[in-house]
Amino acid sequence: MVSGTDLFLGLLNNLVVLIVLVAVYGVLINRIEHFGTYPRQAILGAVFGGFAILCMYVKIPVHEGVIVDQRNVIVALSGAFGGPLSALVSAVFAGSYRIYLGGGGAVGGTIGVCLAAIAGTAIHLIPGVHKSLFTTALAAAAATVVIMPGFIFVGSFGEGWDLMMRMTPPFGSAVFIGIFMGSILLSRENRRFRIERERVTADRERQAAYQEVMRANQAKSDFLATMSHELRTPLNAIIGFSEMLLMPGNDAFPPDKRKEYLQIINTSGQHLLALINDVLDISTIEAGKREIAKTQFDLTNVLHMSIGNFERDIADKALTLRTAYPDTGLTLRADERAVAQITLNLLSNAVKFTGPGGEITVHAAHTGKAVEIKIADNGAGIPADRIDSVMEPFNRPATPAHIAAPGTGLGLSIVKSLVELHDGEVRLESLEGTGTTVIVILPDGPADRPSALG
Numbered sequence: 362m363v364s365g366t367d368l369f370l371g372l373l374n375n376l377v378v379l380i381v382l383v384a385v386y387g388v389l390i391n392r393i394e395h396f397g398t399y400p401r402q403a404i405l406g407a408v409f410g411g412f413a414i415l416c417m418y419v420k421i422p423v424h425e426g427v428i429v430d431q432r433n434v435i436v437a438l439s440g441a442f443g444g445p446l447s448a449l450v451s452a453v454f455a456g457s458y459r460i461y462l463g464g465g466g467a468v469g470g471t472i473g474v475c476l477a478a479i480a481g482t483a484i485h486l487i488p489g490v491h492k493s494l495f496t497t498a499l500a501a502a503a504a505t506v507v508i509m510p511g512f513i514f515v516g517s518f519g520e521g522w523d524l525m526m527r528m529t530p531p532f533g534s535a536v537f538i539g540i541f542m543g544s545i546l547l548s549r550e551n552r553r554f555r556i557e558r559e560r561v562t563a564d565r566e567r568q569a570a571y572q573e574v575m576r577a578n579q580a581k582s583d584f585l586a587t588m589s590h591e592l593r594t595p596l597n598a599i600i601g602f603s604e605m606l607l608m609p610g611n612d613a614f615p616p617d618k619r620k621e622y623l624q625i626i627n628t629s630g631q632h633l634l635a636l637i638n639d640v641l642d643i644s645t646i647e648a649g650k651r652e653i654a655k656t657q658f659d660l661t662n663v664l665h666m667s668i669g670n671f672e673r674d675i676a677d678k679a680l681t682l683r684t685a686y687p688d689t690g691l692t693l694r695a696d697e698r699a700v701a702q703i704t705l706n707l708l709s710n711a712v713k714f715t716g717p718g719g720e721i722t723v724h725a726a727h728t729g730k731a732v733e734i735k736i737a738d739n740g741a742g743i744p745a746d747r748i749d750s751v752m753e754p755f756n757r758p759a760t761p762a763h764i765a766a767p768g769t770g771l772g773l774s775i776v777k778s779l780v781e782l783h784d785g786e787v788r789l790e791s792l793e794g795t796g797t798t799v800i801v802i803l804p805d806g807p808a809d810r811p812s813a814l815g
Contacts, residue, residue, distance in 0.1 A: 386408070387553070391557075406447035407454065409443065410451035432470075434539035437540055448478035456475065476510065484503075484504060491548040491551075497548070501537050504540050512524045602623075602626050658695075661691045663697065679717055684724075693732045702775065703801060716740060737799075742792050786802045
């Protein structure tokens with residue numbers, strides 16, 4: 362007769378093995394979090410399989426002349442918390458080692474391991490098993506029922522059946538307790554891991570949000586600093602030259618000098634108006650108040666008009682302008698005013714940031730059910746680390762050429778917003794010091810009622 366002390370010590374030793382397994386599992390799931398599903402399951406299976414082999418040396422005397430161990434518990438837990446592949450790997454480890462040890466119970470022991478793997482996999486595939494102690498206990502009891510028939514394969518069928526009946530109370534209880542306690546401990550580690558992962562994710566998101574707020578604040582501060590300079594420059598010119606014309610005694614200014622001053626005042630006023638229009642445009646778009654009305658028009662006329670606005674600047678900088686689009690017939694259903702603003706902004710940037718003697722290319726063509734507009738230059742280019750943010754409002758590349766250039770820096774963000782208003786797409790390709798290519802793809806959609814962004 363097996364003494365209660367021997368049985369207690371056997372269960373206690375197996376509990377120690379189980380606690381060590383839980384500790385290893387808690388460390389391991391953090392280390393293999395980023396692995397793929399199958400590599401993760403394979404690693405867990407190998408670890409659980411190793412502990413299953415260890416259990417074969419931690420015996421539990423359950424009956425006179427009958428000694429068992431908790432390898433089946435470990436394999437079942439491997440499937441329940443690792444997945445099907447984990448169950449298979451741990452079963453291969455434990456089963457192979459049991460066959461290596463040999464003896465009369467080798468076949469029955471190996472089959473018991475396989476049954477444990479099946480039971481563990483079934484637990485894994487049933488959702489919500491570990492949400493309460495009651496469902497966990499039911500799962501442990503069901504797994505025990507699946508594992509116990511392994512004894513049938515020890516000796517003849519009759520002998521095996523009798524052994525299973527005799528082993529069910531002591532061994533079945535040990536298996537149930539092992540799976541139940543192991544499930545509780547491993548579930549706790551999983552919850553701890555999820556909470557820690559959610560905390561880390563939340564911290565990262567908060568940090569990212571903080572950085573985004575700081576970036577936006579810095580961008581707006583830079584924008585206000587730029588605007589204060591940009592607004593003062595034309596205002597100073599307007600006020601200064603108008604005061605010169607209004608000063609007593611200046612009526613005798615030569616006509617050519619008076620015309621020159623008036624031209625400066627007019628140019629400064631136009632520049633000031635353009636600055637204010639950019640700010641109003643982006644404010645209207647961001648507030649969701651900008652409406653579009655799609656009509657069919659000839660895009661060629663819009664491109665000719667846009668290029669005509671920069672003929673003087675192109676000539677002054679001796680730029681080469683190459684065009685690649687049909688003379689007529691390039692029709693598009695979109696908001697004509699918005700498309701004109703898109704092309705004007707892109708051409709303005711190309712002319713502004715292309716050095717004297719540089720080259721600008723304007724390309725447009727139908728591509729299936731859309732029209733592609735591509736404007737490329739070989740100018741200053743944009744740093745790689747600023748390409749993703751340069752189309753956001755109040756952002757401009759941090760290069761001397763862009764910082765020194767006049768304007769609000771809102772051109773690309775206005776383009777992006779207007780294209781998105783058409784459900785289109787903007788692609789930006791740039792290399793600092795080499796040039797920039799902006800590709801706008803506008804769906805050639807049906808005419809519709811006005812719509813607003815927001």
